[in-house]
Amino acid sequence: MVEVVSATQADIDWLVREDANAGKAWISRCVALGEYLVAKEAGEIVGFLRFSRFWGRVPYMEMIRIQTARRRSGVGTALFLAWEQAMRAEGARMLMTSSECDESRPQDWHHRNGFIETGAIELPGLQSVPEVFFIKHIG
Ligand SMILES: CC(C)(COP(=O)(O)OP(=O)(O)OC[C@H]1O[C@@H](n2cnc3c(N)ncnc32)[C@H](O)[C@@H]1OP(=O)(O)O)[C@@H](O)C(=O)NCCC(=O)NCCS
Incomplete structure (x- = not known):
């Protein structure tokens, strides 16, 4: 049975280990602002969703990741929903997310959740392939 809840201070060590690219300062900030959801099974975290807000208002899913052994069993869908x-x-009327253009599997998953591609940007020096953006109207 998967339970989706906002991450708390008690989850920070786990998130620092598992969402390592974000860095502890950003992780603590997201936890404090309620910008992390975690999926728990029997008290163990099995996946997380981290977001922020584009322009300070459009919810932007920066990262969703499910523990390898728990993938394809509905945890990601439960977190996303x-x-x-x-x-x-x-009161949000649109959601955003993005992914590297050659990550076809996560993109299939985004499509399945109702996202549509809306363009790509090059990020020279940061990433070797363009980043593709997706939106979903929910209003
Ligand atoms: C992408 C990810 C978040 C999906 O979460 P998940 O819990 O594995 O997916 P779910 O079980 O909720 O998926 C539900 C449906 O999507 C399908 N699905 C799952 N992963 C898929 C994938 N990678 N590509 C296409 N379809 C997929 C499943 O078949 C399932 O459909 P079904 O119930 O009709 O069989 C997860 O696989 C993951 O953490 N991947 C690695 C990190 C990543 O790529 N994150 C996204 C970019 S930031």
Whole structure:
């Protein structure tokens, strides 16, 4: 049974280990602002979703990741749907996310969740392939 909840201070060490690219300062900031959801099974974290807000207002899913052994069993969908519902309750009318252009599998998953591709940007010096952006209207 998967439960999706906002991450708390008690989850920070786990997130610092598992979401290592974000760095502890950003992780602590996201936890404090409620910008992390974690999926728990029997008290263990099995996946997380981290977001921020484009222009300070459009919810932007920066990262969703499920522990390898727990993939393809509905955890990612449960996390995403909980996030969508929370954002709708806040009055959001659009969701955003992005992914590297050669990551076809996560992109299939984004499409499955109702996202449509809306363009790509090159990030010379940061990333060797373009970043593709997706939006989903929820309003
Ligand atoms: C992409 C990811 C978040 C999906 O979460 P998940 O819990 O594995 O996916 P779910 O079980 O909720 O998926 C539900 C459906 O999507 C399908 N699906 C799952 N992963 C898929 C994938 N990579 N590509 C295409 N379809 C996929 C499943 O078949 C399932 O459909 P079904 O129930 O009809 O069989 C997860 O696989 C993951 O952490 N991947 C690595 C990190 C990543 O790529 N993150 C996204 C970019 S930031």
